[in-house]
Amino acid sequence: MENSVFKALAHPARRQVLTMLRQGPRLAGDLAAEFEASWPTMSRHLAVLKEADLITAERQGNQILYRVNTSVLEDAASALLGLIGRDEGDDELKDAAE
Amino acid sequence: MENSVFKALAHPARRQVLTMLRQGPRLAGDLAAEFEASWPTMSRHLAVLKEADLITAERQGNQILYRVNTSVLEDAASALLGLIGRDEGDDELKDAAE
DNA sequence: ACGCCGATTAGCATTCTTGCTAATTAGCGG
DNA sequence: CCGCTAATTAGCAAGAATGCTAATCGGCGT
Numbered sequence: 001m002e003n004s005v006f007k008a009l010a011h012p013a014r015r016q017v018l019t020m021l022r023q024g025p026r027l028a029g030d031l032a033a034e035f036e037a038s039w040p041t042m043s044r045h046l047a048v049l050k051e052a053d054l055i056t057a058e059r060q061g062n063q064i065l066y067r068v069n070t071s072v073l074e075d076a077a078s079a080l081l082g083l084i085g086r087d088e089g090d091d092e093l094k095d096a097a098e
Numbered sequence: 099m100e101n102s103v104f105k106a107l108a109h110p111a112r113r114q115v116l117t118m119l120r121q122g123p124r125l126a127g128d129l130a131a132e133f134e135a136s137w138p139t140m141s142r143h144l145a146v147l148k149e150a151d152l153i154t155a156e157r158q159g160n161q162i163l164y165r166v167n168t169s170v171l172e173d174a175a176s177a178l179l180g181l182i183g184r185d186e187g188d189d190e191l192k193d194a195a196e
Numbered sequence: 197a198c199g200c201c202g203a204t205t206a207g208c209a210t211t212c213t214t215g216c217t218a219a220t221t222a223g224c225g226g
Numbered sequence: 227c228c229g230c231t232a233a234t235t236a237g238c239a240a241g242a243a244t245g246c247t248a249a250t251c252g253g254c255g256t
Contacts, residue, residue: 003110009178010108011244012101018181029202041245043204048243062253063202070182077178080107083116084168084175109214127232139215141234146213160223161232 005076008052013037014045018068021055025067028057103174106150111135112143116166119153123165126155 008014017031032042046066049055053072058065106112115129130140144164147153151170156163 006104006113007108007243010105015104015181022181022183027202028204032203037244038246039202040204040247044244047204059252061202064204068181073178073182077175077182080171080175080178083113083120083166084171085120125232126234130233135214136216137232138217138234142214145234157222159232162234 002076002079004052005054005072008048008054009076011045011048013042014049017042017045017049017066018054018073021066021068025058025065027060028064028066031066100174100177102150103152103170106146106152107174109143109146111140112147115140115143115147115164116152116171119164119166123156123163125158126162126164129164 013035016035020026020031020034028043028046029039031046032039035042037045046055046057050057050066054069055066056069058067111133114133118124118129118132126141126144127137129144130137133140135143144153144155148155148164152167153164154167156165
């Protein structure tokens with residue numbers, strides 16, 4: 001679960017999407033329009049972010065509104081910070097090698 | 099540059115390595131011994147982390163000592179946190195789509 | 197029902213990642 | 227120099243990620 005979050009964050013375009021959503025929700029097409037990549041490509045990036053629960057989708061009639069899931073982002077950030085502090089026991093951030 | 103950091107964080111084994119390094123530096127073999135993966139495989143994971151500047155390597159005679167680069171981890175964490183706060187202008191976390 | 201627009205899903209090719217074994221480099225000790 | 231241990235690099239195969247175009251789905255208006 002944690003894994004899918006970091007994997008989702010691994011792609012620049014997806015981080016860029018999150019940046020765009022920072023100031024509020026946006027329509028899918030609105031987001032897609034800002035990238036050079038094709039629309040279907042962006043659609044898949046959004047799907048990856050949704051899969052990782054970093055964003056949520058809501059239908060607005062014809063179109064789809066995306067918004068950031070702040071708490072998941074917070075969890076990821078604190079997981080990273082947990083990697084810094086010495087010996088804080090919890091938040092181990094380990095999810096098995098493959 | 100930011101990109102390689104998040105890519106490096108995308109693999110569970112590599113995050114696990116960082117977790118292990120939390121309490122202090124460790125020898126390469128010492129780290130490798132804790133994983134099921136083969137030694138060369140771990141060596142490459144370490145190379146990826148080093149490439150992202152998340153860890154540093156230092157030769158100790160026959161062996162190699164790895165330690166976390168805390169500041170890069172901090173930067174990554176604050177980049178994520180920057181994605182949350184509304185409208186903070188800087189730290190945009192964008193590094194071009196592909 | 198039809199056409200249209202917004203968006204996703206299917207299918208495919210290309211490239212990147214991962215992980216293995218085998219070969220190589222680096223340093224130490226006799 | 228030779229042998230030994232520590233670790234990395236080479237080379238390969240399998241699988242995942244990315245990006246495209248074409249096809250499809252969903253909802254709205256006529």
